[in-house]
Amino acid sequence: MIQPFTPEPIRFVAEDGTPVQPLPARFTPELLRELHALMLRAREFDRKLITLLRQGRTTFYAQSSGMEATQVGLARSIRVGHDWVWPYYRDHTLGLAMGVPMAELLSQCLGTNSDSSRGRQMPHHFAAQAQNFVSISSSIASQVPPAAGNAMAQKYLGVDELTVCTFGDGATSEGDWHAGLNMAGAAKAPAMFVCENNQWAISTSIREQTASETIHIKAKAYGMPGYYVDGNDIVAVMEVCAYVADQIRAGHGPALVECLTYRVGSHSNADADAEKHYRTREEVEEWLGRDPITRVEKLLEHLGHPVSAEERAALIAQTHREVDEQVLKAEATGQPDWRIMFEDVYADLPGHLRDQEAFLRAEQTGQNGQGGRA
Numbered sequence: 001m002i003q004p005f006t007p008e009p010i011r012f013v014a015e016d017g018t019p020v021q022p023l024p025a026r027f028t029p030e031l032l033r034e035l036h037a038l039m040l041r042a043r044e045f046d047r048k049l050i051t052l053l054r055q056g057r058t059t060f061y062a063q064s065s066g067m068e069a070t071q072v073g074l075a076r077s078i079r080v081g082h083d084w085v086w087p088y089y090r091d092h093t094l095g096l097a098m099g100v101p102m103a104e105l106l107s108q109c110l111g112t113n114s115d116s117s118r119g120r121q122m123p124h125h126f127a128a129q130a131q132n133f134v135s136i137s138s139s140i141a142s143q144v145p146p147a148a149g150n151a152m153a154q155k156y157l158g159v160d161e162l163t164v165c166t167f168g169d170g171a172t173s174e175g176d177w178h179a180g181l182n183m184a185g186a187a188k189a190p191a192m193f194v195c196e197n198n199q200w201a202i203s204t205s206i207r208e209q210t211a212s213e214t215i216h217i218k219a220k221a222y223g224m225p226g227y228y229v230d231g232n233d234i235v236a237v238m239e240v241c242a243y244v245a246d247q248i249r250a251g252h253g254p255a256l257v258e259c260l261t262y263r264v265g266s267h268s269n270a271d272a273d274a275e276k277h278y279r280t281r282e283e284v285e286e287w288l289g290r291d292p293i294t295r296v297e298k299l300l301e302h303l304g305h306p307v308s309a310e311e312r313a314a315l316i317a318q319t320h321r322e323v324d325e326q327v328l329k330a331e332a333t334g335q336p337d338w339r340i341m342f343e344d345v346y347a348d349l350p351g352h353l354r355d356q357e358a359f360l361r362a363e364q365t366g367q368n369g370q371g372g373r374a
């Protein structure tokens with residue numbers, strides 16, 4: 001029985017891979033292997049994207065290494081393409097596990113002609129129509145009030161859908177976050193709020209972020225249950241999120257789930273060498289020892305179905321190949337023409353944008369005296 005407001009995070013599998021409570025029957029070795037492959041694919045995607053950044057082929061990326069169990073576990077607990085997801089910028093692993101094609105994600109990161117927004121969004125801020133995965137915004141917590149509104153609409157329309165809204169620990173200090181949870185709570189709207197608590201908001205630690213002991217207890221203020229989960233234990237994440245989704249679908253109103261996890265890498269490429277500046281190497285090492293992928297490998301070993309070194313290497317090589325192929329395909333579609341930044345919003349371009357377009361046109365042809373680049 002899953003309970004809200006537990007003093008300790010809900011956990012099924014210990015760090016050494018042994019179950020701390022009976023493993024639910026659905027977690028067969030086959031399912032665990034599938035989850036392991038999804039997490040490893042996401043980890044390697046991070047590695048490849050960091051290389052693409054260093055090569056100057058994309059300009060922004062926020063890795064989710066260390067947080068795979070939270071994002072893959074959540075993806076596997078909802079009805080993809082049916083429920084609506086209002087994500088935040090670190091959720092590419094959630095998207096990949098929901099089946100967003102890597103080609104779409106990479107096209108967006110590279111801003112090529114194969115990108116549906118054709119380079120007009122910040123890199124790594126994708127949307128996926130088929131998966132009801134709403135466009136990512138970098139403004140912290142700005143997705144929370146519209147997600148609450150989406151859930152309210154679902155309730156009033158009487159549709160059997162759920163709204164899932166994710167955010168980091170830092171987002172819980174924003175006014176938008178409180179407004180959104182309050183609104184969803186008052187309306188008893190079908191929303192699952194999921195905090196990916198990686199314990200840092202760039203250089204602000206969770207202890208500086210809030211005087212509350214945990215994030216999930218804030219749910220009490222908004223009249224909803226709050227669940228505390230070991231976010232590096234994929235079995236626990238899936239069990240809690242699936243249970244909460246069922247409760248919400250049964251009409252019990254919104255809930256908050258706090259997944260306790262850790263970002264083992266830097267915040268983004270704008271913040272390299274994080275531990276040198278604001279956190280200790282010891283802390284990072286401690287959390288590297290709680291790695292969510294290793295935990296599933298140890299569990300599979302414990303169950304007598306180990307992932308061999310060869311299988312692991314093959315999964316890694318397969319992801320690298322997939323990224324390499326999709327990058328080349330996306331780049332082959334070319335960079336969008338600069339003129340598209342003036343298209344698709346106004347039927348008649350307002351005067352100030354007409355001026356800017358004329359200025360750029362002159363610059364491209366060298367008529368501004370700054371050298372031609374056409």
Ligand SMILES: Cc1ncc(C[n+]2csc(CCOP(=O)(O)OP(=O)(O)O)c2C)c(N)n1
Nearest residue numbers: 090138139140168169170171198200201202
């Ligand atoms: C409204 C707003 N304020 C500040 C920022 C700058 N900023 C970008 S990421 C970030 C930290 C957010 O941390 P958290 O919500 O914990 O997510 P995490 O990056 O740890 O996954 C901040 C303050 C922003 N993007 N938007």
Ligand SMILES: [Mg+2]
Nearest residue numbers: 168169200201
């Ligand atoms: Mg954080």
